[in-house]
Amino acid sequence: MNPKPPAPRQNAGSPPRWADRLLAWFCAPHLLEEVQGDLYERFTRRVALVGERSARRQYIWEVLGFIRPFALKRQRTVHQSDEYTSPISLHPAMIRNYLKIAWRNIAHNKTFSAINILGLALGMVCSLLIFLWIQDEFSVDAYHANGTRLYNVMERQLYDGKVVAAPSTPGLLSDELKKKFPEIEYAAGFSWEDQRTFTVGEKFNREKGRFAGADWFSMFTVPLLEGRPETALNAPANLAISRKLAENYFGSPQAAIGKSIRLDNQTDYQVTAVFENLPDNSSEKYDYLLSWQDFIRRNEWLKDWGSNAPRTFIQLHQARNGDLPDADRLEAKLKHFLKEVNPRMKESPFKIELFLQPFPEGYLYSNFKDGYQDGGRIEYVRLFGIVAVFILLIACINFMNLATARSVRRAREVGVRKVIGAVRSLLIGQFVGEALLLTFLALVLALGIVWLLLPVFNTLTEKHITFRYASPSFWATLLGMALLTGLIAGSYPALFLSSLNPIRVLKGSLRFGSGARLFRQGLVVFQFVLSMLLIIGTIVVYRQINFIQTKNLGYDRENLIYLSAEGNLVDKYSTFKQELLKSPGIQSMTYMDGTPTNTFGSTGNVQWPGKGPDVSIEFQFSTVDYDFTKTLKLNLKGRDFSKAYGLDSVSYLINETAARRIGYVDPIGKPLTLWGKQGTIIGLIEDYHMTSLHIPIEPLIIKLSPDPERKNIIIRTQPGQSREALASVETLWRQLNPKFPFSYKFADQEFQKLYRSEIVVGTLANYFAFLAIFISCLGLFGLAAFTAEQRTKEIGVRKVLGASVPSIVTLLSADFLKLVLIAILIASPLAWYAMNRWLADFAYKIDIEWWIFAGAGMLATVIALLTISFQSIKAALMDPVRSLRTE
Amino acid sequence: MKRTYLGEFEEIVLLTVAVLGSGAYGVAITDELDKQTGRSVSISAVHAALHRLQEKGMLVSQMGEATAERGGRRKRLFTVTVLGSRTLHDIRAVREQLWNSIAPQTLPAISL
Numbered sequence: 001m002n003p004k005p006p007a008p009r010q011n012a013g014s015p016p017r018w019a020d021r022l023l024a025w026f027c028a029p030h031l032l033e034e035v036q037g038d039l040y041e042r043f044t045r046r047v048a049l050v051g052e053r054s055a056r057r058q059y060i061w062e063v064l065g066f067i068r069p070f071a072l073k074r075q076r077t078v079h080q081s082d083e084y085t086s087p088i089s090l091h092p093a094m095i096r097n098y099l100k101i102a103w104r105n106i107a108h109n110k111t112f113s114a115i116n117i118l119g120l121a122l123g124m125v126c127s128l129l130i131f132l133w134i135q136d137e138f139s140v141d142a143y144h145a146n147g148t149r150l151y152n153v154m155e156r157q158l159y160d161g162k163v164v165a166a167p168s169t170p171g172l173l174s175d176e177l178k179k180k181f182p183e184i185e186y187a188a189g190f191s192w193e194d195q196r197t198f199t200v201g202e203k204f205n206r207e208k209g210r211f212a213g214a215d216w217f218s219m220f221t222v223p224l225l226e227g228r229p230e231t232a233l234n235a236p237a238n239l240a241i242s243r244k245l246a247e248n249y250f251g252s253p254q255a256a257i258g259k260s261i262r263l264d265n266q267t268d269y270q271v272t273a274v275f276e277n278l279p280d281n282s283s284e285k286y287d288y289l290l291s292w293q294d295f296i297r298r299n300e301w302l303k304d305w306g307s308n309a310p311r312t313f314i315q316l317h318q319a320r321n322g323d324l325p326d327a328d329r330l331e332a333k334l335k336h337f338l339k340e341v342n343p344r345m346k347e348s349p350f351k352i353e354l355f356l357q358p359f360p361e362g363y364l365y366s367n368f369k370d371g372y373q374d375g376g377r378i379e380y381v382r383l384f385g386i387v388a389v390f391i392l393l394i395a396c397i398n399f400m401n402l403a404t405a406r407s408v409r410r411a412r413e414v415g416v417r418k419v420i421g422a423v424r425s426l427l428i429g430q431f432v433g434e435a436l437l438l439t440f441l442a443l444v445l446a447l448g449i450v451w452l453l454l455p456v457f458n459t460l461t462e463k464h465i466t467f468r469y470a471s472p473s474f475w476a477t478l479l480g481m482a483l484l485t486g487l488i489a490g491s492y493p494a495l496f497l498s499s500l501n502p503i504r505v506l507k508g509s510l511r512f513g514s515g516a517r518l519f520r521q522g523l524v525v526f527q528f529v530l531s532m533l534l535i536i537g538t539i540v541v542y543r544q545i546n547f548i549q550t551k552n553l554g555y556d557r558e559n560l561i562y563l564s565a566e567g568n569l570v571d572k573y574s575t576f577k578q579e580l581l582k583s584p585g586i587q588s589m590t591y592m593d594g595t596p597t598n599t600f601g602s603t604g605n606v607q608w609p610g611k612g613p614d615v616s617i618e619f620q621f622s623t624v625d626y627d628f629t630k631t632l633k634l635n636l637k638g639r640d641f642s643k644a645y646g647l648d649s650v651s652y653l654i655n656e657t658a659a660r661r662i663g664y665v666d667p668i669g670k671p672l673t674l675w676g677k678q679g680t681i682i683g684l685i686e687d688y689h690m691t692s693l694h695i696p697i698e699p700l701i702i703k704l705s706p707d708p709e710r711k712n713i714i715i716r717t718q719p720g721q722s723r724e725a726l727a728s729v730e731t732l733w734r735q736l737n738p739k740f741p742f743s744y745k746f747a748d749q750e751f752q753k754l755y756r757s758e759i760v761v762g763t764l765a766n767y768f769a770f771l772a773i774f775i776s777c778l779g780l781f782g783l784a785a786f787t788a789e790q791r792t793k794e795i796g797v798r799k800v801l802g803a804s805v806p807s808i809v810t811l812l813s814a815d816f817l818k819l820v821l822i823a824i825l826i827a828s829p830l831a832w833y834a835m836n837r838w839l840a841d842f843a844y845k846i847d848i849e850w851w852i853f854a855g856a857g858m859l860a861t862v863i864a865l866l867t868i869s870f871q872s873i874k875a876a877l878m879d880p881v882r883s884l885r886t887e
Numbered sequence: 888m889k890r891t892y893l894g895e896f897e898e899i900v901l902l903t904v905a906v907l908g909s910g911a912y913g914v915a916i917t918d919e920l921d922k923q924t925g926r927s928v929s930i931s932a933v934h935a936a937l938h939r940l941q942e943k944g945m946l947v948s949q950m951g952e953a954t955a956e957r958g959g960r961r962k963r964l965f966t967v968t969v970l971g972s973r974t975l976h977d978i979r980a981v982r983e984q985l986w987n988s989i990a991p992q993t994l995p996a997i998s999l
Contacts, residue, residue, distance in 0.1 A: 031934075031938075033950075033960050033961060034912070034913060034950075034960070034961070034962065034963040035913075035934060036958070036960055037913075037953075037957035037958065037960030037961065037962060038912070038913035038914045038917075038930060038934070038957075038962075039930070040956065040957045040958040040960065041914045041954070041956050041957045042914055042917075042930065044956040044957075045956070062929065062930055062931065065929050065930065065931035065932070066931045066934070068931060068935055070934070070935050070938045070939070071931070071934070071935075
């Protein structure tokens with residue numbers, strides 16, 4: 001380099017320094033001296049000619065004039081050959097050469113390339129599927145335009161010293177909140193899902209829908225095809241239906257508007273709006289909506305501020321400065337609203353407060369612990385996210401290991417390249433580039449596999465995921481994933497290969513340092529730790545699900561059928577029951593509100609002698625027909641409701657937990673007051689599981705109900721005769737209730753639905769564990785081949801000196817087995833911790849036993865052994881003459 | 888090899904380098920251009936042209952001596968190469984041939 005010019009004299013006539021610095025910054029270094037020299041020379045002359053100020057101005061102007069391509073260009077030109085320069089790295093000829101070499105390597109080592117591409121592709125399939133699933137989970141409810149201003153009003157209650165949060169609120173809450181708080185722009189109640197029979201002329205069918213507040217369509221982005229948002233639900237006889245229903249019953253949305261539909265063969269409603277079918281990514285689905293006024297009219301008890309059942313949504317006003325609304329301030333204001341509005345609450349020992357949950361969070365964060373948000377589906381999203389990263393990582397590690405293994409063959413190429421002038425960065429670029437090439441091949445393969453698997457995956461996860469070809473973010477993610485995978489996978493081989501010493505490589509005395517070996521061993525251990533975690537996880541999840549399915553729930557869920565009591569079945573229930581019990585295949589029947597797995601409601605309004613003033617216990621309750629315990633096959637002490645006793649309207653059945661909580665040792669015959677009606681406990685039901693096994697058994701009170709309307713009829717069929725039983729039920733239904741479609745549910749299928757997410761997780765975990773161990777073993781297979789190749793000569797010498805084949809196989813396998821054992825030791829406590837956390841969500845669960853770890857360890861060891869032994873035996877059987885001939 | 892064409896400004900700059908002989912560097916070339924043609928050119932344009940001529944092989948350069956008025960920086964002195972010289976001659980020949988081909992009184996008369 002040229003000597004640095006002496007610093008310019010800082011006399012009075014010097015040009016502005018910042019202009020000099022600017023020039024030095026943008027001007028190519030090899031041009032700087034002459035350019036600046038010329039500028040100085042002109043400046044000095046100008047100072048004498050026109051004065052300093054003007055000269056300085058012109059100097060700046062001239063500096064700016066040099067912002068031209070030739071002065072900005074850093075590249076050295078031919079005349080600057082006084083310094084060594086590297087050859088142009090991205091010359092087309094070199095790129096062609098790299099590609100050619102990469103392709104020859106892929107084509108020549110077919111097994112290695114296949115293992116690599118397959119491993120990477122499988123890893124990508126996993127992560128792609130999981131990515132699509134996660135993307136879908138996050139899209140749920142995210143499409144509402146006002147989403148950031150929508151909140152779910154929830155209630156936090158203190159019972160029994162326990163804080164419980166629930167979305168159920170009083171029926172009048174939505175209207176009252178809107179009146180009292182000016183911050184609230186819209187508010188709407190939202191009922192539970194129910195089914196009603198729609199009749200239009202000769203067509204009738206059962207449809208699923210809800211009641212919703214009049215503001216519903218103003219708040220949520222549900223496009224109306226016909227009708228206006230303000231008037232869609234503003235009168236009791238209004239009915240909004242989906243496009244699907246409009247097309248089914250009337251042929252088109254236009255034809256449907258203004259028409260009347262008879263519901264449950266009782267009441268006529270006017271179609272005031274037709275809305276677009278809800279997208280798949282909606283947490284709540286409904287095909288029709290009825291008005292809130294109608295809801296309150298139908299359910300008088302909703303006017304009571306002490307009864308909670310429906311949900312309440314609000315939309316806040318946009319803040320004046322365009323910011324998000326201040327939900328915290330509103331929350332503080334409405335916290336004690338229920339106590340203000342309901343004087344009874346003031347004296348009540350119940351602590352109760354309202355709080356807000358942002359609506360878009362409702363889907364992923366639906367769990368509450370001690371009254372505060374605590375995860376929900378988001379945990380599965382995170383879990384699978386981690387699994388996706390892990391599996392991809394396992395695939396990357398494979399690639400690293402295999403590429404390093406192949407490096408023996410490629411060392412000479414590296415040596416030659418280095419000798420003829422390749423610098424390290426070029427070699428790194430070449431190998432990373434090769435990794436990227438393989439990754440992109442794998443990506444293409446993975447996309448194909450995912451495309452084929454998507455329908456199966458959708459069935460499994462009960463989603464409707466599609467490739468979003470049009471979305472740039474989809475392609476960006478794909479590209480990003482492939483780039484990242486390629487970089488991670490290619491990094492180690494590239495660094496390793498480029499570090500080889502060309503002289504030693506070309507002399508043929510290639511030795512890998514112990515550092516490289518340790519690193520590779522670390523990778524194998526890491527890989528197997530991940531695989532072990534997945535295997536143990538799968539076993540635990542599988543066993544827990546199996547435990548749930550087979551646990552004795554206290555009632556017999558086999559051979560139970562549910563029907564809904566509607567239409568004529570309500571009036572002619574006794575005829576129906578009499579006739580049905582005479583029919584073939586039927587053992588007994590009853591009805592109840594709710595189902596055995598979902599009791600209808602709960603109440604705290606229970607009194608008994610000796611109850612302390614501070615005691616507040618929330619009892620589950622259900623109203624039933626005669627033969628309840630017989631139909632469910634519950635174990636009962638005392639007696640069931642019976643027509644032989646006239647006073648059973650004030651008789652109660654309770655479960656063992658209720659007896660314990662009340663403090664009755666022998667409750668039969670003891671008094672109990674429910675909703676102010678004093679009665680007697682006539683029977684004690686042995687505890688049975690009323691909900692999913694996530695929740696401990698709660699105290700239960702059962703009461704006789706004289707009216708079957710809108711209740712579930714539960715029929716027990718003779719084992720093995722369900723077909724005959726269903727036939728007789730259907731015949732009777734068609735006779736008695738021709739205006740309503742016949743449909744039924746099996747209790748065991750309903751039961752399965754309680755554990756839908758666990759079952760999905762279990763099945764997915766199965767596949768992922770299998771994939772993880774498969775990919776890990778691919779890697780092990782490659783490594784075993786590498787070791788065998790490395791030690792070819794050693795094996796040859798050993799054989800010549802008389803070593804037996806088994807001893808050589810043991811020698812080669814022992815190294816790997818050690819690694820697998822270390823992995824088992826590391827993975828076991830991790831897995832134990834993780835699975836304990838997962839099981840903590842269940843009130844009833846399996847123990848994690850030692851044999852699970854032992855079994856998983858054995859499985860991993862055996863699979864690893866099988867993988868390694870193939871290579872070991874091949875190496876041990878090799879003819880030593882061939883391997884030693886070159887020496 | 889294909890003939891290299893010169894732009895008008897490049898041609899002028901190349902000629903100026905030839906005029907200046909051994910003292911051809913950025914400032915001198917700019918000044919000489921100013922003096923000979925009466926047109927005021929920016930120094931950066933001259934540098935750009937010199938750079939391009941060098942890439943085309945019409946000029947070579949080496950670093951000259953440093954002067955105080957340059958803040959102790961050296962000059963880059965330019966010399967016309969054989970290729971540069973031939974190109975200039977070619978251009979001149981073409982021009983002269985064209986001048987000679989013009990029939991008398993074809994060009995409108997101009998009075999200076």
